[in-house]
Amino acid sequence: MPRECLAKLRSGTPAIMPSMLLCDFANLGAEVRAMEDAGARGLHLDVMDGQFVDNFTYGMTIVRAVRSVTNLPLDIHLMMVEPEKYLGDFADAGADILTIHTEAVEDPKPLLKAIRERNVGAGLALNPTTPLEQIADALPLCDLVLAMSVHPGAGGQSFNPVALEKLSSLKDQVAKEVLLEVDGGVNNTTAAACGLAGAHLLVVGSAIFRHDPSEYRAKLEELTQLAASKLAASNL
Numbered sequence: 001m002p003r004e005c006l007a008k009l010r011s012g013t014p015a016i017m018p019s020m021l022l023c024d025f026a027n028l029g030a031e032v033r034a035m036e037d038a039g040a041r042g043l044h045l046d047v048m049d050g051q052f053v054d055n056f057t058y059g060m061t062i063v064r065a066v067r068s069v070t071n072l073p074l075d076i077h078l079m080m081v082e083p084e085k086y087l088g089d090f091a092d093a094g095a096d097i098l099t100i101h102t103e104a105v106e107d108p109k110p111l112l113k114a115i116r117e118r119n120v121g122a123g124l125a126l127n128p129t130t131p132l133e134q135i136a137d138a139l140p141l142c143d144l145v146l147a148m149s150v151h152p153g154a155g156g157q158s159f160n161p162v163a164l165e166k167l168s169s170l171k172d173q174v175a176k177e178v179l180l181e182v183d184g185g186v187n188n189t190t191a192a193a194c195g196l197a198g199a200h201l202l203v204v205g206s207a208i209f210r211h212d213p214s215e216y217r218a219k220l221e222e223l224t225q226l227a228a229s230k231l232a233a234s235n236l
């Protein structure tokens with residue numbers, strides 16, 4: 001499934017990946033189904049450990065719960081120290097993509113290999129302040145590269161355009177199968193620039209979840225159109 005689902009996410013228009021961080025957790029199953037019904041092509045789940053980032057969210061129990069109600073690709077963003085301890089658990093919980101942070105590990109390469117060995121897509125994320133050169137030697141082991149457009153740890157922050165420069169250079173540095181993802185502050189003002197810079201996956205939290213579930217489809221469609229329009233934004 002992961003190879004196939006990665007190729008599917010890469011084909012056609014850029015995919016908006018709802019970040020469930022900001023969903024109504026008292027109604028998690030309903031929120032997942034609402035996103036699926038609204039046409040989401042995958043879901044982004046933010047795991048925060050209170051150490052790599054101050055905030056603390058959830059772990060594999062929630063990943064397993066989401067997997068039990070959907071077949072959508074699950075893109076797990078691991079904002080945690082020592083991710084190597086839990087890769088097996090997250091894979092067993094139903095992850096299709098596991099993205100580790102380069103800042104959280106000494107050398108991401110063995111972890112990316114370990115993720116691929118579990119038949120899960122291997123992702124590598126870098127913070128806005130981390131230079132692209134830091135991950136150059138790991139790129140051949142990546143199925144996905146995530147350029148953060150906010151400092152990780154919370155939803156609702158403003159978009160940092162440094163991610164656009166990284167996406168543009170990544171386009172020329174990675175194999176054509178590799179997914180390029182952007183996460184943080186993606187909304188109606190910033191989505192077009194992300195598409196233009198080469199993002200295949202745009203993670204969106206607050207710009208979707210501050211709306212009523214009845215509006216999810218319209219929001220996803222609007223953001224998809226903007227991302228696919230590839231119009232340069234002048235006011236970022």
Ligand SMILES: O=C(CO)[C@H](O)[C@H](O)COP(=O)(O)O
Pocket residue numbers: 019021044046077150151152153154155156157183184185186203204205206207
């Ligand atoms: O990884 C994240 C934060 O660290 C989230 O995926 C991201 O912030 C989504 O929320 P928003 O679209 O509101 O910025």
Ligand SMILES: [Fe+2]
Pocket residue numbers: 019044045046077183203
């Ligand atoms: Fe995220």
